[in-house]
Amino acid sequence: MGYEAYLTLTVVVGVLVALVSSRLATDVILMAAMATLVITGVLTPAEGLAGFSNPGVMTIATLYIVAAGLKETGAIQWIAGRLLGQPKNVRHGIMKVIAPTAMMSAFMNNTAVVAMFIPSIQEWSRRSSIPTSKLLIPLSYAAILGGTCTLIGTSTNLVIDGLLQSALDTRLTMFSLAWLGIPLLLIGGTFLFFFADRLLPDRDGGIDRLGNVREYSVDVHIDENGPLCGKTIEEAGLRSLSYGYLVEIHRHERLLPAVSPDTQLLAGDELVFVGAPECARELRSIHGLKPANGDVDKLKLANHERVLVEAVIGPEFFGLDQTIKESRFRTRFQAAILSVSRNGNRIEGKIGDIRLQVGDTLLLETSQDFVGQYRSRRDFLLVSAINDSTPPSFHKAPIALYILLAMVIASASGLLSILQSAFIAAGLMLATHCISITKARRNIDLTVITVIAASFSLGAAMTKTGVAATIASWLLINDSIPPWVVLAMVYLLTAVFTEIITNNAAAILMFPIAVSLAEQLQVSYMPFVIAVMFAASASFVIPLGYQTNLMVMGPGGYKTSDFVAIGLPMSIVVATTSIFLIPMIWAF
Structure with missing residues (x-):
């Protein structure tokens, strides 16, 4: 390896250490890494800034407006109120949480879904006398699993699709991932149905009683x-x-x-x-x-x-x-x-x-x-x-849902690309006043966009300098290792990264390594890329690993040990299912 490769490896290791141990903001760390790679000449300015023009990144930014339109019109509460119903017991309640959450997370940002569902489920659990601690971790896990069912369900899917388009001239369709996402949702949902009541504590959350977190x-x-x-x-x-x-x-x-x-x-x-x-x-x-x-x-x-x-x-x-x-x-x-x-x-x-x-x-x-x-x-x-002076425009909820449905149909049918259909849907949300221009601006999370776009420079540098190929050769101890064993290694390594750093950063770092492994094995890269995509979203064990886990931690009154107790077996179930099914759907 040349000095550019050693410098790239140093920057990548430095980013990992900083993300794990530093209190610096994630976007600051990754922007500093990108600047270092450009200033030292490892990447040209065009290569370093390529992430900001990537189709996947722009799609994520546009979908923030679509999700905001659904939120402002109260479409999520409108659906939740009709689907939650009145549970007979804890298991029935868990099932009623999983179904609508997974369905909505498949088509909009899962953090928005969880944020909107938390108060609804808290009120619902009070009426049903079911502790919120039995429901909110299943809410987060259902949002994670639901997001894997479609290309727009989570930002990680769009990021990997953007890398496929820019690096390998390959694109995924809206429901390409459903062949694996739906089985994972069914198996993971079944696990939650039978074991969540046993593994989760019987504990009131902070918002459920006057004397707790929100007192x-x-x-x-x-x-x-x-x-x-x-x-x-x-x-x-x-x-x-x-x-x-x-x-x-x-x-x-x-x-x-x-x-x-x-x-x-x-x-x-x-x-x-x-x-x-x-x-x-x-x-x-x-x-x-x-x-x-x-x-x-x-x-x-x-x-x-x-x-x-x-x-x-x-x-x-x-x-x-x-x-x-x-x-x-x-x-x-x-x-x-x-x-x-x-x-x-x-x-x-x-x-x-x-x-x-x-x-x-x-x-x-x-x-x-x-x-x-x-x-x-x-x-x-x-x-x-707390005192939001603008109540949801419930009369516009059907309009927002029709716009979302039209976007999904236009993209799934191949009539328009996901980026094109997202642009049109965002424009319609604004034109029909489902959301104002001011609120649309506020709902575009520039921090997340910056983190993702800056992360692309790390992946580009790893590919350009040969670091990805070198790491791949280190992982391949000998050429006789079966592809499915290497697939398992890629999945597990990505899953570990996503528990300790951001899911998108983990996906971007592992993408070039996965492609290099496939090239050295002389097999298709798709199984390995799909493994990275799903493993980067499968964060169940540590609450810091995924935003939705952090969001339910306080309201559910959870401790880190609660996530470990249910998240570890959940991760094993999801990982085993993924590693088994991926080669059957995307052949080596």
């Missing part, structure tokens, strides 16, 4: 110039809140616990309420109350620009193990923290002295742009607005 302590002051001074608690309407209750009053140096309804309110009283996040919204609507947290007044935002938001701290959050005051959270994010909850319990005490940890759920007051800006960044695992 907050909201402090407010009685405005000395407001209309509540001199009124009793009952007269002020503070005994009839829908989402919270008054715990205590701090009056000067005195603490008044278990206050009665006829307690008179005085100017400067600090009232402590406990309740769901919507409690903060209710308190905001009562004239005469103002937030006790001084940071709220320091936000440089007009009242009409403010919104209440919940955010769960992610593994790449910059201020881990720092106090909120030390992290300068308000200055960095233009957001004031109203309350923090951890492991099912609200954290009491002075907000500025709380040390932030992964999984902490924050109740914020911030701008309306915060959700779109940070929803898909690794600083936060889950970001959602």
